Amino acid sequence: MYNFDLVRPTSIDEAVKALGEEDAQPLAGGQTLIPTLKQRLAMPTKLVSLTGIADIKGVCKTDDGQLAIGGGTTHGTVAKEAMADFPGLANLAANVGDPAVRNRGTIGGSLANNDPSACYPAAALGTGATIKTNKREIAADDYFQGMFATALEEAEIITEVRFPIPEKSNYQKFEQQASRFALVGVFVAKYADGVRVAVTGASNEGVFRWSEAESALSSNFSAEAIDSLSAPDGSNMISDLHGSGDYRAHIVKVMTKRAVAAAS
Amino acid sequence: MTKVSMTVNGKSVSGEVEGRTLLVNFLRNDLRLTGTHVGCDTSQCGACVVHVNGEAVKACTMFAAEADGAEVSTIEGAANPDGSLNAIQQAFQDHHGLQCGFCTPGMVMSAAALLKENPKPSEHEIRSYLQGNICRCTGYHNIIKAIMAASGQDVEQIAAE
CATH class of the missing domain: 3.30.465.10 (Uridine Diphospho-n-acetylenolpyruvylglucosamine Reductase; domain 3)
Known part of the structure; x- marks a missing residue:
């Protein structure tokens, strides 16, 4: 790790002031940032720890x-x-x-x-x-x-x-076995005025809402309502050694069904 | 350099650290408490698990300066006051829960954190809690047995997989 100053303010105002310096960066729990610093992928001059606030x-x-x-x-x-x-x-x-x-x-x-x-x-x-x-x-x-x-x-x-707070909700994570990050993760939330479905781990664009599933589930909140949908488009999904884009798209559908079935 | 002060295994300690000094390096290099190990240095293996304010954390993924004012416990503070092994340590010995021993400090500290929040964990709960502690010798089986035994439970029911 390159060296830096570490400060630990006790209020948001002090933290914001400390972040005003050039190349200062906030540090939350550090479970991503510290490994990143060890790899020398970041070079802040000052880290402003938020753990004391x-x-x-x-x-x-x-x-x-x-x-x-x-x-x-x-x-x-x-x-x-x-x-x-x-x-x-x-x-x-x-x-x-x-x-x-x-x-x-x-x-x-x-x-x-x-x-x-x-x-x-x-x-x-x-x-x-x-x-x-x-x-x-x-x-x-x-x-x-x-x-x-x-x-x-x-x-x-x-x-x-x-x-x-939803009436019912559930999150299903299909784990990448080595890192335990989501290879695909789907959060389903049912509200009085409709259902929201958000997908992480799959898309090159980051987290997204699967609107077709939202419409289907808003009229019929059951795992069967997902059966008639085709999986979301896999062509812009992450393809790597852990799974192709089409594979991830398929898993999105499976995880959505499981989340609906398990929602409480 | 910044001055940090904390309580480690019940004793007040202080030292001068750089911003980048990890808690594990402060414990090992400054305090010479080398029982806490550095295995992977990427927060995956759990050999460096210590307790900070009563919670298990990976000491390789926390800066020493962030432990300023904290209560830290390490494997050196785990034994009973008379120096005999505590229940978890003794169970690891009785059930051969270690071979090379490198992961053991982290395993014992994680087991202690588990038993504090869940005094009678099931085999599944133990396996799940130890997700972040890697052992390359034992295949985990005897570690699970040791933790079952340390929590006063029958270990015979655990069949080898």
């Missing part, structure tokens, strides 16, 4: 029935504290990485990184969540802008993510 940690239900999760909340905490209100999200968090990784990695860090195979983007897009930052609120539909690309600007920090 108490204000952006925790899970609570809002008055309008949403689940608000602080950007600095670890996957392990989400797995425990979201279980009662939003089991679909809690189970997703409980299967990210391994227990030690879940005790460091954060929801804000995952969403800011927007790895094309990460799990949280599927939940955020699949629920139409709102990503709150120190500057503004961003709808999930506007937030994800392709592989590793988001609407975040320099020195913008995710302070909270608000999830509209």
Whole structure:
């Protein structure tokens, strides 16, 4: 690793100020960034750790029935504290990485990184969540802008993510066996006014909504409703040694059916 | 260089670290607590698992400066106060839960974290919890047995796969 200064502010204001310096970069749980630094794929002069900011940690239900999760909340905490209100999200968090990784990695860090195979983007897009930052609120539909690309600007920090709590939801992950990232992951959420289906791991464009499945499930929320659909177009899906684009497209359909069948 | 202070195995310690100093390197190189191992250095193998504020973390994927003010426990602090092996360590010995021993510190620290939140885990729960701890010798079977035994459960029911 190249060396850098590491600062650990205790408030968002201090963190934003520290990020104002050239080549400063925020550090959340570090479970992606630290391996990246070890590979010398990043060379920040200063890392601004967000782990000391108490204000952006925790899970609570809002008055309008949403689940608000602080950007600095670890996957392990989400797995425990979201279980009662939003089991679909809690189970997703409980299967990210391994227990030690879940005790460091954060929801804000995952969403800011927007790895094309990460799990949280599927939940955020699949629920139409709102990503709150120190500057503004961003709808999930506007937030994800392709592989590793988001609407975040320099020195913008995710302070909270608000999830509209679905009537039923489920996330199914088809794991890439070595990394346990999603080879394909599908989040299905049923609301009174319709169903949302978001797919991670599959597309070269990052997380996306499978609109055909959303329409079919909105009129008939059953695994059989997916049977008559053709799998989404595999030509723009990730093709690598773990699976071709067409294979991933097929798995999207299978995971969607499983998620609907398991939704609670 | 920045000054960091933390409590390691109940003792207050401090030292000067660079921004890039990993917690595992601070423990091993500065404090000479070499029981915590570096296996893969890519947060996959779990040989470096320690507890920070009671939670299992991979010490190769956390900076020492982020543990400033924290309570850290390592394998050196695992034994009973009289120096005898704790229940998990003794069970690893009794059930031959190690061969070369390189992964063992991480296995024992992960097992301790598991038993703290789930005192009677099933075989499946143990296997699932150890996803982030890799052993290249044992095939895991005796490790699972040891953790079942350490939690006071019958190990005979676990058949070799």
